[in-house]
Amino acid sequence: MDLGIAGRTALVTGASGGLGLATAQALAGAGVRVAIVARSVERLAAASETIEGDPVSIPADLSRPDEIDEMISAAQDALGDIDILVANAGGPPPGNFASTDLEAYPEALQLNLLSTVAMCKALVPPMQERGWGRVVAITSISVRQPIDQLILSNTARAGLTAFLKTTATEVAPDGVTVNTVQPGLHATDRLTQLYDDLDTVASRLPTGVLGDPGDFGRVVAFVCSESARSITGASIPVDGGTAKGLQ
Numbered sequence: 730m731d732l733g734i735a736g737r738t739a740l741v742t743g744a745s746g747g748l749g750l751a752t753a754q755a756l757a758g759a760g761v762r763v764a765i766v767a768r769s770v771e772r773l774a775a776a777s778e779t780i781e782g783d784p785v786s787i788p789a790d791l792s793r794p795d796e797i798d799e800m801i802s803a804a805q806d807a808l809g810d811i812d813i814l815v816a817n818a819g820g821p822p823p824g825n826f827a828s829t830d831l832e833a834y835p836e837a838l839q840l841n842l843l844s845t846v847a848m849c850k851a852l853v854p855p856m857q858e859r860g861w862g863r864v865v866a867i868t869s870i871s872v873r874q875p876i877d878q879l880i881l882s883n884t885a886r887a888g889l890t891a892f893l894k895t896t897a898t899e900v901a902p903d904g905v906t907v908n909t910v911q912p913g914l915h916a917t918d919r920l921t922q923l924y925d926d927l928d929t930v931a932s933r934l935p936t937g938v939l940g941d942p943g944d945f946g947r948v949v950a951f952v953c954s955e956s957a958r959s960i961t962g963a964s965i966p967v968d969g970g971t972a973k974g975l976q
């Protein structure tokens with residue numbers, strides 16, 4: 730399927746592994762020129778080897794506001810105007826109401842909410858001026874159904890979803906779409922950090938199998954496609970049927 734975005738440029742963060750890397754691979758496979766961001770130079774170098782074309786690697790820590798502006802400038806220097814932003818990062822540490830101190834919230838909100846706000850503030854106005862843009866944030870199925878023991882993630886991602894939904898309406902007349910894609914359980918490093926027995930975890934899913942990161946990346950790439958121009962303000966679950974609510 731031709732996504733109609735060959736020659737476009739994309740900034741994909743949290744992309745040295747897992748769902749971010751799979752998304753960068755899918756976009757590059759569609760002919761998009763890609764810049765990938767993560768903290769480790771070594772992991773970025775290894776990830777680059779798996780991406781078609783000539784991906785640009787930019788080391789930056791999204792939990793540090795001062796590094797985000799520099800990272801965006803580096804991406805623009807390398808690629809020119811950025812047409813597509815895929816905002817992603819690792820997840821915050823687990824914990825519930827009782828075990829999570831107040832002091833843990835600012836860092837989680839920076840990583841999984843404010844970093845994306847900052848990237849949107851820098852990149853969406855130029856997209857509006859050019860009359861074309863795509864913003865996709867990788868959030869979590871926890872936005873539909875909060876996950877016990879992930880109170881920081883639940884809180885940050887719900888806030889981010891509200892921010893992006895509000896922004897989507899405002900920028901829609903300018904050809905910019907803004908969406909979230911909500912992973913359920915996928916076979917990545919994040920999952921092995923959170924759970925000991927992945928077979929048991931998979932057996933509890935309606936599909937009986939963990940999500941494939943490659944499949945997830947292709948869904949995100951489609952949301953960035955030309956044909957997806959009418960999809961905006963949406964939150965799309967990719968969760969093997971985990972969320973049971975009607976919305």
Ligand code: NAD
Pocket residue numbers: 742743744745746747748749766767768769772789790791792817818819820821840867868869870912913914915916917918919920
């Ligand atoms: P992952 O931990 O496997 O990969 C995260 C990527 O982000 C890596 O490239 C990592 O190096 C990078 N990263 C982490 N912290 C960073 C930072 N401070 N600055 C820059 N880069 C950073 O995670 P994943 O499984 O690919 O998941 C992606 C997102 O989706 C995460 O936020 C995760 O919590 C969420 N999610 C994942 C699942 C799942 O089943 N995998 C389910 C629900 C939600």
